[in-house]
Amino acid sequence: MMSSVFRQAAHPEHLPPNSPSLDSLLLLPDVSPQKFASRLMQFLQGLDPEKFAALNVLEDEGLRQGIKEYSEWPTIPQLYVNKEFIGGCDILIGMHQSGELAKVLEENKVLVEASS
Numbered sequence: 001m002m003s004s005v006f007r008q009a010a011h012p013e014h015l016p017p018n019s020p021s022l023d024s025l026l027l028l029p030d031v032s033p034q035k036f037a038s039r040l041m042q043f044l045q046g047l048d049p050e051k052f053a054a055l056n057v058l059e060d061e062g063l064r065q066g067i068k069e070y071s072e073w074p075t076i077p078q079l080y081v082n083k084e085f086i087g088g089c090d091i092l093i094g095m096h097q098s099g100e101l102a103k104v105l106e107e108n109k110v111l112v113e114a115s116s
Contacts (some may be wrong), residue, residue, distance in 0.1 A: 043092065047110055048112045051110045071085040073088050079092055082110075083097065086101075
């Protein structure tokens, strides 16, 4: 069962305009380009916007603290794919470098499908 904190994060009022309710989220401390956030966004190019959203958790202190408790991870950004916490910035950088991040994204079908 999905935690209430994750349900809150995936609630339509927290999603970008015209986004469906999603199970895959990138939670950012700020949506403006920051060193780590912009680097992560480069790794995540190709994500299907109908299956993925980036949220600014600074807009809701309860959400920001709650998601840290939910993941038992002290920092943001945090990546969730299909409701599963994948990691924070350092973990995602390592996963990107090893090719593991691309594998997780492909296996969970959150990338834009290539045209035939």
